[in-house]
Amino acid sequence: MARVLIAGCGDVGAELGVRLAAEGHTVWGLRRRCDTLPPSLHPFPADLTQTDTLRALPPALDVVFYTAAPSGSSADTYRATYVDGIRHLLAALEAQGHAVRRFIFTSSTGVYGQTSGEWVDETSPTEPEHFSGKELLLGEQLVLNSTLPATAVRLAGIYGPGRTRLIDSVRQGTAVCPDGPPVYTNRIHRDDCAGVLRHIMHLARPDRLYIGVDDEPADQCEVLRWLALQLGLPPPRRAPATASRTRSTPSNKRCNNRNLRAAGYVFRYPTFREGYAALLNTMA
Numbered sequence: 153m154a155r156v157l158i159a160g161c162g163d164v165g166a167e168l169g170v171r172l173a174a175e176g177h178t179v180w181g182l183r184r185r186c187d188t189l190p191p192s193l194h195p196f197p198a199d200l201t202q203t204d205t206l207r208a209l210p211p212a213l214d215v216v217f218y219t220a221a222p223s224g225s226s227a228d229t230y231r232a233t234y235v236d237g238i239r240h241l242l243a244a245l246e247a248q249g250h251a252v253r254r255f256i257f258t259s260s261t262g263v264y265g266q267t268s269g270e271w272v273d274e275t276s277p278t279e280p281e282h283f284s285g286k287e288l289l290l291g292e293q294l295v296l297n298s299t300l301p302a303t304a305v306r307l308a309g310i311y312g313p314g315r316t317r318l319i320d321s322v323r324q325g326t327a328v329c330p331d332g333p334p335v336y337t338n339r340i341h342r343d344d345c346a347g348v349l350r351h352i353m354h355l356a357r358p359d360r361l362y363i364g365v366d367d368e369p370a371d372q373c374e375v376l377r378w379l380a381l382q383l384g385l386p387p388p389r390r391a392p393a394t395a396s397r398t399r400s401t402p403s404n405k406r407c408n409n410r411n412l413r414a415a416g417y418v419f420r421y422p423t424f425r426e427g428y429a430a431l432l433n434t435m436a
């Protein structure tokens with residue numbers, strides 16, 4: 153059984169940790185406020201940006217997940233989380249002599265700058281325009297160039313319990329379909345995020361990079377229309393593409409999960425239909 157640290161143990165980390173603890177692994181959840189950690193996880197209160205709080209990590213760690221997310225949307229918070237935090241944790245692990253056999257970092261498909269509906273995979277160019285993608289890439293490089301056996305998983309938009317932004321927008325009538333060609337979006341259910349991370353932990357020789365998305369990149373409009381149909385509501389209104397584009401408008405690419413499936417992972421929610429149907433059932 154492994155001794156596992158989940159650094160930045162929030163929504164995905166806690167779901168992962170509960171599953172690993174149920175299998176008999178010893179799991180520590182590291183975050184600044186540990187009061188909401190599930191009871192089967194050992195709390196490890198620490199701030200990844202403060203090296204002094206990492207001076208005495210839990211002993212003899214085998215597996216480390218880095219699932220921290222920035223609490224703000226500035227370049228500084230992204231740098232602190234994805235660059236400084238990773239650097240500090242890697243240095244602490246090395247200084248304390250942990251024989252880590254797997255370090256797994258949850259990166260993002262935001263490292264891709266493609267915006268014309270192109271298919272992308274792990275070999276595609278990564279030339280993000282936005283600072284978020286740039287900082288994530290720096291984090292990946294730190295992890296993959298470290299002395300530890302490391303894997304970065306590029307997750308797409310996470311949805312699941314408590315993460316109902318699209319459903320809410322359809323319910324409230326604020327969802328808008330841009331006119332024009334499809335705008336492709338990629339997503340993964342929170343439970344599959346945890347499942348993918350667990351699966352990679354157990355692989356004998358995982359790749360260094362995986363794209364973590366479900367089987368179907370989908371036109372944002374198709375997803376919204378499908379949700380409206382399930383909710384018995386009229387389809388979202390259409391608007392000129394320029395008027396409906398916002399800072400959070402999807403970047404329009406199609407992420408290929410072939411490598412993850414070739415590694416043997418079987419999705420619980422292969423497309424948005426299964427995932428949102430399950431979510432809508434719990435909200436009914």
Ligand SMILES: NC(=O)c1ccc[n+]([C@@H]2O[C@H](COP(=O)([O-])OP(=O)(O)OC[C@H]3O[C@@H](n4cnc5c(N)ncnc54)[C@H](OP(=O)(O)O)[C@@H]3O)[C@@H](O)[C@H]2O)c1
Nearest residue numbers: 160161162163164183184185199200219220221260309310
């Ligand atoms: N949201 C998406 O759609 C999306 C898409 C692609 C990739 N990802 C990545 O997926 C991973 C999992 O995301 P999630 O949804 O589980 O995030 P989440 O629920 O927001 O959890 C992130 C955790 O990081 C902790 N944290 C943040 N700063 C910290 C610090 N300085 N020191 C210690 N802990 C810190 C937070 O706890 P405290 O505040 O208590 O410290 C929180 O528990 C993240 O790496 C995220 O970047 C997310």
